[in-house]
Amino acid sequence: xxxxxxxxxxxxxxxxxxxxHAEFGLLLRNTLAISFLNIALFFPVPIIIAILLxxxxxxxxxxxxxTAIYFxxxxxxxxxxxxxxxxxxxxSGVVNQIxxxxxxxxxxxxxxxxxxxxxxxxxxxxxxxxxxxxxxLASITAIDPSLYEAAMMDGANRLKQIWHITLSAxxxxxxxxxxxxxxxxxxxxxxxxxxxxxxxxxxVADVFDTYVYRNGVRNAQxxxxxxxxxxxxxxxxxxxxxxxxxxxxxxxxxxx
Numbered sequence: 001x002x003x004x005x006x007x008x009x010x011x012x013x014x015x016x017x018x019x020x021h022a023e024f025g026l027l028l029r030n031t032l033a034i035s036f037l038n039i040a041l042f043f044p045v046p047i048i049i050a051i052l053l054x055x056x057x058x059x060x061x062x063x064x065x066x067t068a069i070y071f072x073x074x075x076x077x078x079x080x081x082x083x084x085x086x087x088x089x090x091x092s093g094v095v096n097q098i099x100x101x102x103x104x105x106x107x108x109x110x111x112x113x114x115x116x117x118x119x120x121x122x123x124x125x126x127x128x129x130x131x132x133x134x135x136x137l138a139s140i141t142a143i144d145p146s147l148y149e150a151a152m153m154d155g156a157n158r159l160k161q162i163w164h165i166t167l168s169a170x171x172x173x174x175x176x177x178x179x180x181x182x183x184x185x186x187x188x189x190x191x192x193x194x195x196x197x198x199x200x201x202x203x204v205a206d207v208f209d210t211y212v213y214r215n216g217v218r219n220a221q222x223x224x225x226x227x228x229x230x231x232x233x234x235x236x237x238x239x240x241x242x243x244x245x246x247x248x249x250x251x252x253x254x255x256x
Contacts, residue, residue: 014227023206031207034193035185037121043181045125046132047174051162053133054140069130080127081195085110088119111200120192135177139170175252183240186232208232 018024049069056062072080087094088109096106109119143165151161167174190209197205208228216225240255247254 014224015231017224018228018231023211026203027206027208027211030204031186031188033204034117034120034188034207037117038124038188039178039181039185041121042124042129043178045129047136047170049129050133050136050140051166053137054166055158066130069133071130072127073131075127077189077191077195080123080192084119084123084196110196111198113201113204116196116201116204120188120196123192123196124189135173136170139173140166143169172253175247176255179240179243179247179255182243183236185239186235 053062053066056065085093088096090096090106090108090111093109095109100106109115147165147169148161151165156164186208188207188209190213193205193207194210194213197210212225212228215221216228244254244256
């Protein structure tokens with residue numbers, strides 16, 4: 001494969017440099033691990049929140065809750081990172097002060113490589129879960145109310161109504177958004193990772209986005225940065241094709 005890339009075509013030397021780089025495996029592992037956690041832990045949260053919001057009957061309380069969970073979306077990652085350092089700092093963090101107040105030992109939330117990926121996922125959930133509920137909530141509100149009335153007459157409780165009516169009605173939207181999310185598996189978000197990275201977690205925090213900034217943009221190696229971006233796009237396209245094929249095999253509509 002590398003022999004083919006060593007042809008006289010312009011630009012292929014950048015791909016050779018990327019694939020043979022000592023950090024390539026580390027970058028791929030970190031990127032895919034963070035993306036997997038976002039898909040496994042973050043993606044279901046907006047669905048659950050949309051279902052719970054739909055169950056709230058009072059419009060006033062529903063509006064207050066929606067506003068509260070939508071608001072973090074409009075905050076920049078700089079503000080989110082600042083809040084994280086204030087809340088989770090090991091020396092003066094609010095959470096650690098509460099832990100020590102009850103006799104516990106301080107936890108290094110921001111400098112522990114074992115929990116760094118989970119911390120990023122938790123940040124994503126808090127910031128974006130509310131905004132992600134919009135499409136699901138819109139799909140739920142479009143369901144014919146007579147379906148719920150018929151289910152109640154047949155003796156179905158709320159959980160059965162949610163499972164057999166609500167989730168069934170929005171299943172197509174869930175599958176399409178999941179396929180599109182899988183297509184962004186190589187995009188972990190430069191701002192968030194860059195702001196939360198420090199020397200102690202560098203081994204689990206370095207992803208393709210930060211690598212491009214450090215080796216491509218900051219050093220003015222724009223051709224190399226473009227090659228890395230093209231590689232990410234190619235992997236994303238391949239993942240979309242595979243995920244769409246699997247969805248078709250399972251009887252879903254898919255993206256195309």
